[in-house]
Amino acid sequence: MNLQIRDTPATQTSSRLAIADCDIHPAVRKASDLDPWLPARWREHLASFGGGRRLGMQSGPAYPKGQPNASRRDAYPPEGGRQGSSLAFMQAQHLDPNNVALGILNPLKSGQGLANPELSAAVCHAVNEWQVATWTSQDSRLKASIVVPYENASMAAAEIRHWAGHQDFVQVLFLSRTAEPLGNRRYWPIYEAAAEARLPVAVHAFGYGGAPITSTGWPSYYIEEMTGHAQSCQAGLSSMIVEGIFEQFPQLRVIMVEAGFAWAPALGWRLDKAWRTLRAETPHLKQLPSAYMRRHVWWTTQPMEEPEPREHLLDTIGWMGWDRLLFATDYPHWDFDDPAYALPLRITDDQRRGFFLDNARAVYGVGA
Amino acid sequence: MSRHVLAPTSDIPPGSRKLFTVKGRPIAIFNLEGDFFGMLNRCPHQGGSLCEGVVTGLVLSSNPGEYTYARKGEIIRCPWHGWEFDIRTGQSYCDPERIRTKAYPVDTASGATVIEGPYVAETVPLQVEENYIIVDV
């Protein structure tokens, strides 16, 4: 895939298209960075018991990653700390050279999916405070996601209402691998609060639901887990559509993050075909499933599918709609998509602008 | 102990069973291929009426995963908890030494012999040409 010799990317920032990066992962330099916002009770708890999730490892992933912290090896800040933990270095390495005009922060390891419900809520809240104090208040290009303890809907809704209207928060963040499928009613109070706050709900691949990544059990390898997010996210999105959250919350917008997108057309076709036959089971749906998808769902682009010939991707995007994709790099992770190389296709200027910036501005309501 | 005439053998053809009350005791009589066996009709576990259970064979195994089927028709399973009893001896399969239902010796005798006595015939009308089931209680 990477064999073709490419043009040297433009070096002058000013001459490059301004872009939105809808998936940037900020990290804490050290665990104690959250202490200012974490009550003593929870600091002590974390020191004693750690943050147990629905997987066996005390810390770190279920499947060992391909690189340390699953990150680019060139993304360690010169001053130390893990990748993504330095705003200055992020600016220098990523935001400035790539001319990122709008960067959406999606903190992982943010308290989401911790088994202890109150701990989860406390850490999520601290992470939200930390995003403002450490990131968005220091660089106006960056916008934050409200991380919520989604397995406990009332606590999650309270966290959304706490931040609703805050200019620095532009979406509510879920991880995709939840305890039950995302359309389940246990999560509806969260969608209600998000819709009320006019915030899209982003569903980022990964998470700790306790169920295997595939419906046929735990596979052996990290590559299977990574590939599996596409299946897992299809299940989550199908659930949201079929269980009727878009009928219940007509204002709700959902963004699938880091799950790929090329699966979307086939999923829509399959949902439509099945629903035509089975719709007596789901009388709460008033439109074709694909219509909800077309109207309520967006996708971030990374990791971009890379078909050969590349032009096949134009078909896929055409089926989805050029207004549905939000460019993302996944900085600083190892499967980063570089904006200079991510879309090597002949497309119209409108399409390019939508893909790289305007779609994001529209969905997040962030002006030029 | 006394000998009781229960019924003509033709009343209980092979493979069937019948319940009698003798000296106030419920006794189930089984016909296994022409041999008659009697047992107290009360499961030693919780008193289930054995006669209402299913007659089965015995599933055995000399090795996990291997199944052999033996003694077809010689086991009665309690209708409540499924405990298995050997119709021939009254012994439970799981714990034969300690858990058993009382077995009663059963005989058959010709009508001629029976009429000679000394048997308690109660209400059974006797005929010389018939054979009768006799139980010692």
Place this chain on the structure above:
Amino acid sequence: MNVQNAHSAAPQPAAASRMAIADCDIHHSPRDFKMLYPYLEPRWRDHLDQFGMRRRMGNYSGPQYPKSQPDASRRDAWPPGGGRPGSNLDFMRTHHLDANNIELGILTMIRPHPGGFQNVDLSAALCRAINDWQVAEWTQPEPRLKASIVVPYEDAAASVAEIERWAGHRDVVQVLLLSRTVEPLGNRRYWPIYEAAAAAGLPVGIHAFGNGGQPTSSTGWSSFYIEDMVGHAQSCQSLVSSMVLEGIFARVPALRVVLIEAGFGWLPPLAWRLDRNWSRLRAELPHLHRLPSEYIRDHIWLTTQPMEEPEPSAHLRDTIDWIGWDKLLFATDYPHWDYDDPRTAIPLRLSAEEREAFFISNAQALYLRPQGDRPGTPDSVTRTRQKETFMHTTPHGQEMPR
């Protein structure tokens, strides 16, 4: 059933001479599932016809592990007029209620209990229908029987609505859940159910079985029915741990829970283990103000069937002493195959008081207590005895946070 024994059977004393008892686990069912349809909205009849129940397991109908006897029932419990065991009130009266002199029979509907169905609206609709059916066709014609209302427990809000619909009804004495749920029953998703039950003055019965979609053990799916059956004791231990440790009894002091058909011998060792570990780990659980065993002692009752049968049987007395003679509720599980017969179920010589408590008065106190008179805590005498048996001193200081 090729046996005629009209005048035979065991020499039974006439019912009138036998002690009146309570049976706290009787399984009734419609003769045919479609007999529930008159109680069900047409939309759901159509739905069931087309899509079935969908219960977080692969079988369209029937159990995951094939049972050992047809319909898991006593072979002598099939009504002579046809229909499945437990489906004919008249036969149940003569075969069970009259014969065993049952004065109070608690109906526990598990055939089916729709609480764990994947489609929560279907679950709620069928629960409503079953509750209407059992009151109309069972408890109203037969005053000895009382109903447990089934609720769509995976949807707490809908469960609360159903509880409120029945609160105060004289035929309804319990809210019924199944034990194998999507998440452990102490999870907050279920708390509104407990709050509503307590507000309605109803105990929450948790009957073994159900399908949460989890394997039947923490180590995956077992091979055999016997493992499934034995495994209910493990499932129920986990849910008791969950309810105690997640703090529902601290939050709802009036909550009373009845564990049904899960055995009881495992409770003392579980309580010891909980106390022991809480003493070590209580920093994790600051919402608990008392020893786990004290919450158990005050809030949990258990039905007796299937009775543990230790050898020697005297060991059972130790176990009941540890649990408390006021906490066990006799149950037969009629008409199921692992039925316990009241004449032979308890292999101990009981004092008159123990017998009375075990067979009837515990059940009456729990289920027939007048509205508003909830037992927050049992009397101080039993509590003191309790502490002697369950309580484990904490190694690092004796003070319990209160």
Place this chain on the structure above:
Amino acid sequence: MNIPGAIDCDIHPSIPGLDALLPYMPDTWREIIQIRGIDGLNSISYPARSPLTARPDWSPEKGKPAATLAQIQRECLDPFGSAIAICNCLYGVQLLFSEDMAAAFARAVNGWMAAELLDRDPRLRASIVVPIQNVELAVDEIERCAQDPRFVQVLLLASGDHPLGKRMYWPIYAAAARHKLPIGIHAGSNYHNPPTAVGWPSYYTEDYVAQAQAFQSQLTSLFCEGVFNRYPDLKVVLLESGWTWLPAHLWRLTKYWRGLRMEIPWADRSPADVVRSNVRLSLQPTDAPPDAASLQRIIEHLQSDELLLFSTDYPHWQFDGMAAIPAGLSPALVRKITVDNPRATYARLMELVR
């Protein structure tokens, strides 16, 4: 306590860190671990700083508890005076998903154990950590380690992908029986299933309490599947199980066996008989009320003085001071638990002890 000849059947040396294992791995795996930035394999079964994971006086300021021979000698072997202690290493090898990676880690853990501990103190023995993710590889590791008589047991966890009685695991039991190695099943899970049969709990305390239920399920499985019919001399040791649940569990299992025997027709002995001949349980933790009288009754319910094996469960915090043996046990029973029963259980122990 200080009983001459006592055999401590459950102590837990910690792997000091991932670096400690690298010398015991081939280059391929050493490089893979470094390139991929793999963390240490630490299971949530024992959170690093939880009060249960290490007794306060066994928690070093820096580093892990029981991570050096000096710690183990100073805190466990010397004060308790044990003649022998069996090391059960609870490194999270079983959590991995890749069979080959698990095999590499198991080999490294066993290699580390032999070189860093067994070679350096003659009182120590160890259990073989196996990659149960792949039964063939697990058997290979048993065969490899069994050449060293200081490995006296095969170590498995109380919860895994499938119940341990399943026939897929029997080659492990065949290998163990061949080498006179008991199967030690220790508290813990690979967390590929929820830690309870009713789903995922919110709290660690629930998880730890639920380990007792996991042991009950495994005992059910081993009995029902007929493992001991096929391997009549095999011993299974339930390690850190809490053990007081055993009588009540046997009552229930026996009751159902009587009614359902035909489903498992090879089950020709009662569960209690099978436990008495084939199953043993380590002493700590003893989940019992504090009064000696109740403990006496529980012991009586066991109906055998051969089931319990002395353990300190070092460095887990199960008791204070030297009170590894609960109060109220008769001297004769203490002797059985501390000396006779372990000797009878661990055949390979005797080969070296004489």
